[in-house]
Amino acid sequence: MSQRFRRPFLFALLALVAATLAAPLPVRAADCTDFAGLEHCATGDALLKTGDDGSLTVANLGEKGTDGVAVSLGQATTWVASLSLEPAARGGSTFFTTARADGQDISRADLRANDDGTVRLSASFTGGKGRYAVLVYRAGRLVASQGGVDSERFITFNEDEDFVMWLISMWTFMARMADGSCGWMIELDKDAAILLPDGTPVTGDEVHLIEEVAKGGHYPYLSFDGMTLTGNLSAIHLQDETVYP
Amino acid sequence: MPSHLRAPALAFLLTAAAAVASAAPPLSGGDTTVFDTTRNAFGRSLANLQPERWPLVRSGKALFLRTWDEPLLGPLFNATSCAGCHFKDGRGRPPGQGSGPPILLRLSMPGGRPEPRYGGQLQDRAVAGLAPEGKVDIVETEERGRYPDGTPYRLRRPRYRLSELRSGPLHPQTRLSARMPPALLGLGLLEAVPGRQGRFGWKASAPSLEHQVAQALREDLGVEIDGDGLRRLTGYTRLLAVPARRGWDLPDVRRGEVLFGRIGCASCHLPELRTAADAAVPELAGQTIHPYTDLLLHDLGADLADLRLDGAPDRSLEGRSWRTAPLWGLGLLKTVDGEVRLLHDGRARSAEEAVLWHGGEARAARRAFKALPVRDRQALLAFLDSL
Numbered sequence: 026m027s028q029r030f031r032r033p034f035l036f037a038l039l040a041l042v043a044a045t046l047a048a049p050l051p052v053r054a055a056d057c058t059d060f061a062g063l064e065h066c067a068t069g070d071a072l073l074k075t076g077d078d079g080s081l082t083v084a085n086l087g088e089k090g091t092d093g094v095a096v097s098l099g100q101a102t103t104w105v106a107s108l109s110l111e112p113a114a115r116g117g118s119t120f121f122t123t124a125r126a127d128g129q130d131i132s133r134a135d136l137r138a139n140d141d142g143t144v145r146l147s148a149s150f151t152g153g154k155g156r157y158a159v160l161v162y163r164a165g166r167l168v169a170s171q172g173g174v175d176s177e178r179f180i181t182f183n184e185d186e187d188f189v190m191w192l193i194s195m196w197t198f199m200a201r202m203a204d205g206s207c208g209w210m211i212e213l214d215k216d217a218a219i220l221l222p223d224g225t226p227v228t229g230d231e232v233h234l235i236e237e238v239a240k241g242g243h244y245p246y247l248s249f250d251g252m253t254l255t256g257n258l259s260a261i262h263l264q265d266e267t268v269y270p
Numbered sequence: 271m272p273s274h275l276r277a278p279a280l281a282f283l284l285t286a287a288a289a290v291a292s293a294a295p296p297l298s299g300g301d302t303t304v305f306d307t308t309r310n311a312f313g314r315s316l317a318n319l320q321p322e323r324w325p326l327v328r329s330g331k332a333l334f335l336r337t338w339d340e341p342l343l344g345p346l347f348n349a350t351s352c353a354g355c356h357f358k359d360g361r362g363r364p365p366g367q368g369s370g371p372p373i374l375l376r377l378s379m380p381g382g383r384p385e386p387r388y389g390g391q392l393q394d395r396a397v398a399g400l401a402p403e404g405k406v407d408i409v410e411t412e413e414r415g416r417y418p419d420g421t422p423y424r425l426r427r428p429r430y431r432l433s434e435l436r437s438g439p440l441h442p443q444t445r446l447s448a449r450m451p452p453a454l455l456g457l458g459l460l461e462a463v464p465g466r467q468g469r470f471g472w473k474a475s476a477p478s479l480e481h482q483v484a485q486a487l488r489e490d491l492g493v494e495i496d497g498d499g500l501r502r503l504t505g506y507t508r509l510l511a512v513p514a515r516r517g518w519d520l521p522d523v524r525r526g527e528v529l530f531g532r533i534g535c536a537s538c539h540l541p542e543l544r545t546a547a548d549a550a551v552p553e554l555a556g557q558t559i560h561p562y563t564d565l566l567l568h569d570l571g572a573d574l575a576d577l578r579l580d581g582a583p584d585r586s587l588e589g590r591s592w593r594t595a596p597l598w599g600l601g602l603l604k605t606v607d608g609e610v611r612l613l614h615d616g617r618a619r620s621a622e623e624a625v626l627w628h629g630g631e632a633r634a635a636r637r638a639f640k641a642l643p644v645r646d647r648q649a650l651l652a653f654l655d656s657l
Contacts, residue, residue, distance in 0.1 A: 242317040
């Protein structure tokens, strides 16, 4: 580089470094940030960014659905997240939540868009034989239930994918329910048309997927210590999280 | 028979015998057997558990996981929770809680009396403001050997270096006995086997699970709990199931099973026991089980004996004797614990090393194992891995 160009180049470089340092930096994958008093670490290529409103946005989620955020909970019996899900830009959204204990996945809830634009929700549990019950509530009242659901089956939100994603407002996982089962609870902002695993139509604003405890041969989970949220969404916006020990 | 036909014929006979020996899938714990090959394999409740006993499992596990603190803990102790030494109901520590095996040192004098200053166990931890009784470091030396066919092997022999002894030196006649925590699977079934006096602990000194649990609480944690707590904790350990075998019908595994009997391992590691018809917990009653133990003490030789302070083996029968370790769950230890540390002090890194340490009453079996062709040794080890 000639002497004539060296000084302007150095100024430009310094300006670029200064501008980069001045801007709020998103957290790179494998970097961690504190949110709601809990350590959140990006997984894969995800980026974490704290918003002006105090929320945490998880963005840059790849198509495979493996990027996201891992939350360290300590010993928890309940985890509640107030969140909103920004659908994938090109449709076919996925959102997976995985509860972990002692370095092991113990339960998972999967939300996936179907080819017809509706959305399916399923769960898997490891404590017993993996079967669970679906309970649908409307304005706090139980309106439908179905038991003996295995992890291959699912409920369907019989609504448009984008609408369903924006509708979801609260996502809860509980270990240590009354009989020792684990369960996922998903709350919606409004009523949605829902198909139970056997195809029964019902309308509700809250869905519970509760592990069926066989007792014999069951592994008694009493707590969990981590939660992972991944997917291919445009973004996951976490507004708040609460953990009960 | 011409000599060149003898080996193939023997192999055929062994395979045929194996096929007859194991015609049906062996359920290690009878009707209580669970099917789990994950890290949870040792922590499931009995498969046939009656629903009314499920709350006992859950409340007992809560105590099992509980981290004790002052004033209930100590003041001298080796661990702060049961799970601290039986992580996932196995024989290891939770991740990030220290390296090396969770060894504790039992202390005794000739005749079985406790050490006069330190008692029956060296407690290497203490509550804040109090010095522990001492520090134990494990020093390992490598020993090399060869099979008759020339295959080399290496073993690790542990020695124990004591330091920072709070109350001065140990009595010169003290015997050191290092102990790894045992895995907890199937303890209720073993308790339900009739006709044994002591059956729990490495020296078979505890006659019942409740006795063993109370002793571990008192000596390892320094904790005294009330009768209800002891009932719940004992109930939890009593109701833990045994996972089913894997790959039991593979030809090599079946051949290894026959060899296990043929070279004499099965004379102490009994393949089959039956629980009492009137066991206290009905689910445990009348079960045909496959723990591969006779629950009895056997002389295992000087190499495995307790140690004198100068590092020499305690050659008394008591020092050389160990209860036959149950072998069920052996092949899942790596999955549950993340590592394999076998024998009472965790010195063996594999079942093969454990076999090679056997002496005393088991010396003939060890010799027979060493004399096997390599393929047969591998078959026997494949069988052990299936348990």
